[in-house]
Amino acid sequence: MKVKYIPGVGYDSNVYLLGEEDPIVVDTGTGAYADTVLEEISKVVPLKRIGRIVLTHSHYDHMGGAAQFQKATGSRIYLHEEEARPILSGDYSFTLSGMFGADLGKLDVESLKSGQRLKSGSSLIEVLHTPGHSPGSIVLLDREGASAAVGDTVFCDGGVGRWDLPGGDLKKLQSSLAIIRSLGLKNMYPGHGSYAEGDAPEHLKLATGYLEGVYR
């Protein structure tokens, strides 16, 4: 499956466009650069062809742009049920929008469950629940392509997501990282910084070593 990488500027998360026929946008950044990001996306696919925005988790630096993206594309917004549920009931505490001094307004989101599959062209994207950085963090896995968008669970060069924010959990982060390592990924696309193509195992090994060090 084709992956378009749009690196995050400032606090913004990276944005990924998965596939071209029936594409999925992964994460949206804070919204501060939404116009630029949408322009980048429109160079690959017409915006109106995008029907789904999937958020790897609800932190403001990933979700802040969701409303603007939704307006430009007419997409639905999806995220894991553990973070969709509070948002639907008006509880935005997991989003950290207060920390960013921002107001997300009212967002209409839809729930994803672990194991759910999203079809994009000839590819199947599987949703895997990987809590630890946040309670509803997910990985979007293309098993056939040995590729995954991993959100803020793990980064390149041995980085891992923070576990000290509301709903974070170090033990869960460690189990989630073990799950990601067991997937046999070649490529991984994290929520911040660079991505890995071909050498994902090396990056995942470094991150595992780092977390083992934290426990000592």
Ligand SMILES: [Zn+2]
């Ligand atoms: Zn985050």
